Amino acid sequence: MKEKLKTTIFIISIIYSITILLLMLYTYTTSTNTIKLTDTKENITTLNNYKQRLNNIKPSPCKNSLNNLINHYENTSYNKKVNIKDKYNEKDWIVNYFQPINNNCNLDKETKESLSTKILTASIQFDEVLQKLYFQYELKIPDLNNRSLIEQNLDQIRYNINRKNQLDAIKTIIDLLEEDN
């Protein structure tokens, strides 16, 4: 009886080791730290249009803060595979640009709320995509075929929302600056 139990544990241990290692190797080989993102030509044209409008506005701290946000938009305007680890280590998030705008621009309560919603939505949408790629260490067998069909599109949709909200935020402040001008 004891010998049978010993043999059973021996076999279980060997099978367990092989299974876990195979699953772990599979997880490692299928995990990725890159994501393909494409900013549309329309967005780039809109941004260039906003930049032209901004050139006609006299210099001010608010304009400088907005210029920083525009630079951030341009730096994060991708048309390639982005390395998530490098992106994360840059620590260049859109929310970093909200506080200077909030301090330097004369925003009324309503505009401030609408602007913060846009910037937070832009941040959350894109951060979610990044977060999905932070934690790819678990043992799992994902339906890669289905993911390649659905999630890839979702990433791009979220990135589009991020772009749209950033552009809306930029437009809101340009309108405000033009009014003051």
Add this chain to the structure above:
Amino acid sequence: MNNKKLYIPLYYLSLLLTLCICIIPTHHIEQYLTLSKLSVLLIIINILLIIIFTVLLIKKGINKINILLPITYILFTIIVLIICILFNNKLVIPYIHYSYYIKFILINYILLNTYSLLSIKYKKK
């Protein structure tokens, strides 16, 4: 592959390796790197089994035993560690996978401990 003399050093080498692995994630202070409750429970079970095995080994000695099991365990642990290091270079948060994979190593160590305990010599009355 029966070798009683070789089994004991291999068993304690496995123990040393397991201890090293338990220290790696706790070495990093970040909250998400602390050991899970399941891992702590597995560590406690393992410690109890190690103590029982060591006491019985000194008192009674061991029977016929297969050295393939500790060898498999050591190889398994080393490969898991290598993949963890590879993960470390690839993913954003470093060392997170150590705290995740440690439970799989500890479960395997329980199996090794149970096997060792079953190999203890008992005198028939």
